[in-house]
Amino acid sequence: xxxxxxxxxxxxxxxxxxxxxxxxxxxxFESIGVNAVVMPMGVEAEAYPQVFAALFRLKNIRGALVTMxxxxxxxxxxxxxxxAAGIAGSCNAVLLRPDGTLLGDMFDGxxxxxxxxRKGRQVTGARALVVGSGGVGAAIAxxxxxxxxxxxxxxDVNAASVEALAGRLRAHYPALALEVGSRDxxxxxxxxxxxxxxxxxxxxxPMDVDRIAPSAFVGEVVxxxxxxxxxxAAQARGCQTQVGTDMLFxxxxxxxxxxxxxxxxxxxxxxxxxxSY
Amino acid sequence: xxxxxxxxxxxxxxxxxxxxxxxxxxxxFESIGVNAVVMPMGVEAEAYPQVFAALFRLKNIRGALVTMxxxxxxxxxxxxxxxAAGIAGSCNAVLLRPDGTLLGDMFDGxxxxxxxxRKGRQVTGARALVVGSGGVGAAIAxxxxxxxxxxxxxxDVNAASVEALAGRLRAHYPALALEVGSRDxxxxxxxxxxxxxxxxxxxxxPMDVDRIAPSAFVGEVVxxxxxxxxxxAAQARGCQTQVGTDMLFxxxxxxxxxxxxxxxxxxxxxxxxxxSY
Numbered sequence: 001x002x003x004x005x006x007x008x009x010x011x012x013x014x015x016x017x018x019x020x021x022x023x024x025x026x027x028x029f030e031s032i033g034v035n036a037v038v039m040p041m042g043v044e045a046e047a048y049p050q051v052f053a054a055l056f057r058l059k060n061i062r063g064a065l066v067t068m069x070x071x072x073x074x075x076x077x078x079x080x081x082x083x084a085a086g087i088a089g090s091c092n093a094v095l096l097r098p099d100g101t102l103l104g105d106m107f108d109g110x111x112x113x114x115x116x117x118r119k120g121r122q123v124t125g126a127r128a129l130v131v132g133s134g135g136v137g138a139a140i141a142x143x144x145x146x147x148x149x150x151x152x153x154x155x156d157v158n159a160a161s162v163e164a165l166a167g168r169l170r171a172h173y174p175a176l177a178l179e180v181g182s183r184d185x186x187x188x189x190x191x192x193x194x195x196x197x198x199x200x201x202x203x204x205x206p207m208d209v210d211r212i213a214p215s216a217f218v219g220e221v222v223x224x225x226x227x228x229x230x231x232x233a234a235q236a237r238g239c240q241t242q243v244g245t246d247m248l249f250x251x252x253x254x255x256x257x258x259x260x261x262x263x264x265x266x267x268x269x270x271x272x273x274x275x276s277y
Numbered sequence: 278x279x280x281x282x283x284x285x286x287x288x289x290x291x292x293x294x295x296x297x298x299x300x301x302x303x304x305x306f307e308s309i310g311v312n313a314v315v316m317p318m319g320v321e322a323e324a325y326p327q328v329f330a331a332l333f334r335l336k337n338i339r340g341a342l343v344t345m346x347x348x349x350x351x352x353x354x355x356x357x358x359x360x361a362a363g364i365a366g367s368c369n370a371v372l373l374r375p376d377g378t379l380l381g382d383m384f385d386g387x388x389x390x391x392x393x394x395r396k397g398r399q400v401t402g403a404r405a406l407v408v409g410s411g412g413v414g415a416a417i418a419x420x421x422x423x424x425x426x427x428x429x430x431x432x433d434v435n436a437a438s439v440e441a442l443a444g445r446l447r448a449h450y451p452a453l454a455l456e457v458g459s460r461d462x463x464x465x466x467x468x469x470x471x472x473x474x475x476x477x478x479x480x481x482x483p484m485d486v487d488r489i490a491p492s493a494f495v496g497e498v499v500x501x502x503x504x505x506x507x508x509x510a511a512q513a514r515g516c517q518t519q520v521g522t523d524m525l526f527x528x529x530x531x532x533x534x535x536x537x538x539x540x541x542x543x544x545x546x547x548x549x550x551x552x553s554y
Contacts, residue, residue, distance in 0.1 A: 001300070002314065002316065002317065003317070004292075004296035014336060018281055022281070023278070040337060051332075051335065054331030059291060
């Protein structure tokens, strides 16, 4: 029940029609009696800096969830960035701190890593391959590095993008072994599809699944369907897997902590969600 | 249930803690299945022009409800004003039109007049006294004039304010008989307390109730309690009366029409409201 004490979390992006976060956060807030609301706000790119600056002058705003097409732009609009956001080069969460400054963070990678750990797997010391170094791939790579991965393989069809990411990772994690330019999954403990391949019927697989070790943990970022052909093929090899929505539900508790709101587990969220994925 | 299709109505003011509109509009929208939400947004005066301009760049905003301390400032921020808002010199509603322009309106007076008419009384040709020419008093005077009152008596302890209001009324309604500077209710068909007197225990009455004709219709703007000492005294003389919350509930259907949303009656609103007044 929205009233004059409600804390506003702006959900910034465009178009808003596919936004799912309000359908997760708001029923959760209601279920635990927290007077906060995630409000979709459609903002086009050219209006974004103006709207962003103005919104944080509101007295009842706590922060923002940021999505397409503003994740990269937001990097330049905050006062401070987390390491993950800095390496990822994009930002999907902004906190208005009590001193009025804005902290930007990026939770896609954190959600992925939390999912790996919750499934009983190690990230510390692991060798991980991330295929795709767009926003979400870069975020996953940053979080895997932050969680102690020993080696990262990075691949993207855009060579400049992957080199830039590798450079930012090297600067932050000099001890990390980086292998750039191959999407061969052989020898990796954690293998991630961070490309859009799998969203559409007939997409090719993002890599040669036959070369993934059956002992490897295989994750996916595509949200459009739970079991993509890539994950199905990995499961057929005996691999433990993680669906795209796990990354989504795992990152929400991290967001809640970031906003200083009572947090929960992914299962706690799934129990109150009124939307299907 | 807020989702990516939700229409935003910003509720702008500061402080927000006493806001009641979300407690009326949102349950109403829910009850009729309209995907719109009134969201309180606390804005201080110095930030208001910046926030106001930015908010109307949102793609899913339909308009704003405006309250203290921004009703007067808003006059200068819209592209076009209704006659009522222009005469009142303040604005409590802003519509973002499809062409991108902003229309400002003022519904306090409209709510008052609708209440009078709904109670079976005439405004056309009536003689009305409005004591208090602050924002709400000016709005009521403007709407009584717009609804065809033949004569208006205006009084305020601030003589400059009442003279300015009279000047704006004269310019718009040259045939209207204006009597400025007396709060003697004798001879008036409609008598309004538009001062804050009655909010606090021990306040003096706003005028000499003994001089109100028993046939007169007596209205009140104080919302803090239903039956103010002024209304109680008027009822004791046999007058038909209107409480402050009637003005509030009568104006909401006008707002809904203004925003192009399905409208209802004050009783329809009262049936779904989860707040006491």
